[in-house]
Amino acid sequence: MIPLPSFSSRFRRTVQLGIRSLWLHRLRSLLTVLGIVFGVCSVIAMLAIGEGASYEAQQQIKNLGSQNILLKSVKPAEEEKVSNRQQNNFALEYGLKQDDIRRIRDTIPGIELVVPARVIRDYVWNITHRVDAEIVGTLPNHPATRNQSVAQGRFFNDLEMDAASPVCVLGHDVALKLFPAEEALGRDVRVGLNYYRVIGIMEPRARSAASEASIDGPAANAALGRLYIPLETARRRFGEILSRRRGGTYEAEKVALHEITVRVSRPETVIAISEVVKDILARHHTRKDYEVVVPLELLRRAERTKQIFNLVLGSIAAISLLVGGIGIMNIMLANVTERTREIGIRRALGARRKDIITQFLVESVLLSGSGGLIGVALGIAIPFAVSALAHMKVIITPWSPIAAFTLSAMVGILFGIYPARRAAALDPVEALRHE
Amino acid sequence: MAASTQPIVLLDKVRKAYRMGEFTVEALRGLDLHIAPGEYLSIMGPSGCGKSTLLNVLGCLDRPTSGRYLLGGDDVSTIPDDDLSSIRGKRLGFVFQSYNLIPQLTVLENIEVPLFYQNTPEDEARTIATELASRVGLGHRLNHRPFELSGGQQQRVAIARALANNPLVLLADEATGNLDSASGREILSLFDDLHSQGKTLIMVTHDLGVGERAARLIRLRDGELESDTRR
Ligand SMILES: Nc1ncnc2c1ncn2[C@@H]1O[C@H](COP(=O)(O)OP(=O)(O)OP(=O)(O)O)[C@@H](O)[C@H]1O
Ligand SMILES: [Mg+2]
Numbered sequence: 001m002i003p004l005p006s007f008s009s010r011f012r013r014t015v016q017l018g019i020r021s022l023w024l025h026r027l028r029s030l031l032t033v034l035g036i037v038f039g040v041c042s043v044i045a046m047l048a049i050g051e052g053a054s055y056e057a058q059q060q061i062k063n064l065g066s067q068n069i070l071l072k073s074v075k076p077a078e079e080e081k082v083s084n085r086q087q088n089n090f091a092l093e094y095g096l097k098q099d100d101i102r103r104i105r106d107t108i109p110g111i112e113l114v115v116p117a118r119v120i121r122d123y124v125w126n127i128t129h130r131v132d133a134e135i136v137g138t139l140p141n142h143p144a145t146r147n148q149s150v151a152q153g154r155f156f157n158d159l160e161m162d163a164a165s166p167v168c169v170l171g172h173d174v175a176l177k178l179f180p181a182e183e184a185l186g187r188d189v190r191v192g193l194n195y196y197r198v199i200g201i202m203e204p205r206a207r208s209a210a211s212e213a214s215i216d217g218p219a220a221n222a223a224l225g226r227l228y229i230p231l232e233t234a235r236r237r238f239g240e241i242l243s244r245r246r247g248g249t250y251e252a253e254k255v256a257l258h259e260i261t262v263r264v265s266r267p268e269t270v271i272a273i274s275e276v277v278k279d280i281l282a283r284h285h286t287r288k289d290y291e292v293v294v295p296l297e298l299l300r301r302a303e304r305t306k307q308i309f310n311l312v313l314g315s316i317a318a319i320s321l322l323v324g325g326i327g328i329m330n331i332m333l334a335n336v337t338e339r340t341r342e343i344g345i346r347r348a349l350g351a352r353r354k355d356i357i358t359q360f361l362v363e364s365v366l367l368s369g370s371g372g373l374i375g376v377a378l379g380i381a382i383p384f385a386v387s388a389l390a391h392m393k394v395i396i397t398p399w400s401p402i403a404a405f406t407l408s409a410m411v412g413i414l415f416g417i418y419p420a421r422r423a424a425a426l427d428p429v430e431a432l433r434h435e
Numbered sequence: 436m437a438a439s440t441q442p443i444v445l446l447d448k449v450r451k452a453y454r455m456g457e458f459t460v461e462a463l464r465g466l467d468l469h470i471a472p473g474e475y476l477s478i479m480g481p482s483g484c485g486k487s488t489l490l491n492v493l494g495c496l497d498r499p500t501s502g503r504y505l506l507g508g509d510d511v512s513t514i515p516d517d518d519l520s521s522i523r524g525k526r527l528g529f530v531f532q533s534y535n536l537i538p539q540l541t542v543l544e545n546i547e548v549p550l551f552y553q554n555t556p557e558d559e560a561r562t563i564a565t566e567l568a569s570r571v572g573l574g575h576r577l578n579h580r581p582f583e584l585s586g587g588q589q590q591r592v593a594i595a596r597a598l599a600n601n602p603l604v605l606l607a608d609e610a611t612g613n614l615d616s617a618s619g620r621e622i623l624s625l626f627d628d629l630h631s632q633g634k635t636l637i638m639v640t641h642d643l644g645v646g647e648r649a650a651r652l653i654r655l656r657d658g659e660l661e662s663d664t665r666r
Contacts, residue, residue, distance in 0.1 A: 001565045009557060024539055214453070345535045348496055350524015350552035428496045432535065 013357075018363040021339075032331045033371030036411065039320020040375025040404045041382065043313050046402050048383035049312070052393035054306040061302060063205055064295040065146055067112075067275045073251070085137055091252035094289035096260055100281065104262060106273035108276050112265040112415035115139050115321045118234045120242060124227055125190040126178040133174050133225045135191060141316040143202070145261040153185045153200030156230050168196035168278050172204035174225035181254055189227070194237050196229060220277020231390040244397045263277035268298050270344040325370065332364050343423050344431025347423045353424040364416025365409055372408025440563040441508060442462045443603055443635055444470035448503035449512075451658075462488040464658040465502065467527035470637065472603070475630040477646040478639045481517055484638040487608055487657065493637060494527055494589060495519050524552050528597030530607040530638075534589040537583040542568060542578045542592050547598040567595035571625060580584050587618025594625055605629060611645060623648055 013051040022029045064070060073095025098116075105114050123130050128199060136142075140157050143149060156167050165359045168189065175184045175198075189193045229237075243252040262277060265269050281290055336343070344358055383394035438574075451463040470476055478486050489615040491497040492504060497509055499518075504512040511522055528549075529535075536545045546564035555563070568574055570589040581589055590610060597605055607626070609617035623645060630636050630650075640646045647666075654661040 007554075010551070010554060013551065013557070082633060341535070342537050344551075345537060346548065347520065348494070348523060348529050348535075349549040350520055350600070352520040352552075354517075356522075356550060429491050432496070432531070 005039070006223050006347070012363050014359055017070075017079050017359065018366045022241065022366060024362060028331065029367060032327050033367055033374070034321060035323070036324035037372030037378065038373040039317060039324055040290070040372050040408055041378035042399050043317040043320070044376060044379025044396070044404055045386075046313055046316075047310070048379075048394040048396045049386060049392065049401035050306065050309050051397060052387070054302060054309075054385075055395055056393050057302050058299060061295045061299045063146060063148075064293075064298075065261070065263065066296045066299060067263050067265075068145055068295055069262040069270065069277055070293040070295065071100070071262065071266070071277070071281070072291050072293065073255050073258050074289055074291045076289045079291060091254045093254040094287065095255040096257040096290050098256060100284070101257075101260060103279055103280050103284065104260075107280060108273055110265050110269050110273060111262060113141055113145055113263040115261045115263070115355050116231065117142065117143050117259040117261070118231065118238070118255075120234065122191050124174060124178065129178045129223060130176045130178070131174050133227050136228045136235065137231040137238075139231055142228065142261075145263050149203055150200045151203040153198070155200055155228070161230040161232055164230060164236050166194060166196045166233060166237075167199045167229065168293055169200035169202060169228040170198055171202050171226040171228075174227055175201045177225070191227075192237075196227075196233075197429070202226075202228075213218045223366065224295050240366050241360070252335040267296075268325055270294060280303065317404070321411050324368065324408070325411040328364050328367050328412060329415040329419060331367070332360060332416055333422070334362065335363070336419050336423040339423075340426060340431050340434040343426055344428050347428040348425075348432060356424040357417075357420045358419035361413060361416045364419065367414030369405070369409040369414075372405040376405050377409065379404070384433075390400040440471055442469040442505075443472045443474075443507055444468065444509050444637075445503075445505040446492075446555075447503040447505070449499040449504060451485070451492060451497070452500045462642065462658050463492070463499070466658070466660060468653075468660070470635065472635055473630075473633050474647045474651060474653045475626075476653065477528070477649035478637065478653055478655060479641070479643070479646045482641075484654055484655040485658040488656050488658075490606055490608050490637065490639050492558045493567070493604070496530055516547070520552075522548055525578060525600050526587075526603045528600070528602040528605045530590070530597050530605065530610045532609040532612040534581070534586070535615075536589055536592055536596075538581055539655070541578045541580060542573060545581070545592055549596060553600055560609045560658045563599060566593070567598055571595045575605070575634055580659070585618070586614050587621055590614060590622055591625065598629075602634075604635045604637060607636070609639055612641065619645070 550560040
């Protein structure tokens with residue numbers, strides 16, 4: 001007989017036989033593989049959701065610029081209490097100053113750009129449309145620091161900067177909210193008593209409120225849209241002292257600069273330069289009224305967190321496969337006992353030990369493999385449902401279902417081998433006598 | 436019968452002992468037996484005398500503790516387990532008292548089991564099985580399950596299955612023991628047919644009426660040959 005085709009046809013028939021005998025006890029088979037199904041499904045789903053979340057986080061960190069060091073003014077903790085006790089007429093002075101920029105630019109080599117910004121929170125009006133936004137007074141080269149470009153129109157230039165022109169560039173969201181149905185370019189928006197001509201609209205950028213807030217820290221309210229005006233304009237229109245109402249009292253703050261973005265020329269130097277920047281700031285600030293955020297550091301931290309998350313998921317997968325495998329072994333042992341007589345009959349009719357081993361191994365691999373398959377199907381379906389319902393980004397890496405399925409099939413071999421060998425080791429006469 | 440031809444079965448001082456803790460039960464105590472091709476032999480004797488043990492040794496399901504067993508000229512008392520399996524599959528056919536059909540398989544599939552282990556191609560196996568099923572009068576029950584058949588019908592399926600690989604020797608351990616006399620007679624007439632077609636038949640029975648249908652009748656007592664008579 002031709003060995004190869006007959007072997008494959010024989011294997012196919014063994015598989016058919018296995019499917020039939022598992023189908024005969026379908027409830028039992030289903031319950032047996034449930035452990036593997038849930039294990040595989042939850043790991044793939046969690047991996048996809050985690051991968052999506054970490055992708056979003058990384059995207060946002062990248063938006064901040066991996067070549068950047070962000071300096072932010074922070075109200076010092078101890079001042080807060082003092083200012084609460086004292087009343088009006090007192091303007092709390094803190095934060096980054098023009099001098100900081102000069103020191104950084106003059107003492108540290110390898111810096112490409114230093115871009116300051118004042119950030120003032122206020123309402124922006126277009127007749128009756130109102131948006132709560134951050135007014136960012138900055139330099140013309142600000143977009144370059146965030147790898148952001150202008151979608152329509154243009155950013156303001158040095159001339160407008162020097163002239164303190166009343167022009168503005170709207171963030172994408174702000175433009176949509178203020179001008180839902182009209183062309184925004186060339187129109188005027190109002191902030192307080194002043195009008196600004198819209199000369200540009202920034203491109204949209206993917207962001208989810210929750211994760212961005214955690215990166216920018218409590219200082220910046222990332223959920224807010226932004227409106228960019230020349231730094232000079234901001235200085236003249238808003239003055240040095242900003243006051244805001246809070247809990248019935250006015251609170252005045254004097255903050256020269258809210259943000260400074262330092263962009264280094266070579267990406268690999270960003271961590272080292274950030275240390276020097278921290279040193280310089282520490283030397284000239286008596287209080288900790290600033291914070292230094294290095295997006296690359298955040299990126300690294302996010303990557304580490306993800307690695308730990310993956311490690312935890314891996315352990316869960318391993319444990320659930322182990323438990324699932326034990327379940328399969330248990331049921332296969334019962335199966336062997338139940339079918340002792342069948343084993344005896346098959347041995348009497350010419351089955352070799354390895355034929356019996358194959359038969360029972362095929363069954364246990366079918367069990368674990370189908371569990372893995374159902375798990376993979378659910379594990380892919382669940383993230384899609386989550387992304388559709390919760391508008392979360394999910395990423396199914398191609399290797400995760402493949403690995404999950406392969407591993408669960410291997411669990412079938414690993415935990416099926418003992419029951420199968422026990423079946424094959426049965427003495428034919430004893431097996432035939434078994435009731 | 437033809438004493439000149441080479442025996443198909445040759446037992447030479449075959450012993451079989453079972454160890455039961457401290458005790459050893461001697462089920463066969465040095466048995467010599469020659470069976471010629473085409474013989475119809477029945478084995479009788481009181482319960483526990485070793486009939487089933489002898490049949491299991493003859494059927495290569497069990498190995499003798501000592502002594503030699505030549506089947507068709509080959510010494511099978513010491514060959515590896517896989518070879519023993521293949522001899523069971525190719526040269527021997529079994530019929531058991533309790534039919535021993537595989538319950539989840541149909542009549543046809545049960546008959547195909549021995550063919551499967553000899554790598555017979557699927558369509559060929561189907562043809563052989565169908566033909567054997569009609570030969571034992573079950574051509575109309577091919578897709579029935581064993582539990583849908585009467586005892587006699589099940590035993591006929593078992594006989595068809597035993598014949599699937601066209602074995603040299605057919606072994607039956609109280610094949611009619613579970614059957615009413617009418618069904619038993621059907622089975623026995625099937626055996627008669629097989630014998631007349633030249634098959635070697637060895638059957639164990641308690642029933643003298645059954646035993647005497649065979650051309651040769653041997654009696655065992657306490658694992659030893661008590662008598663060996665030919666008609
Ligand atoms: N697996 C075994 N372990 C121990 N002793 C055994 C075993 N099989 C058979 N025996 C013993 O061997 C002897 C012969 O048993 P065997 O089954 O061959 O008898 P038998 O002639 O077929 O009896 P019966 O007519 O009741 O079927 C008995 O004493 C039995 O107890
Ligand atoms: Mg017996």
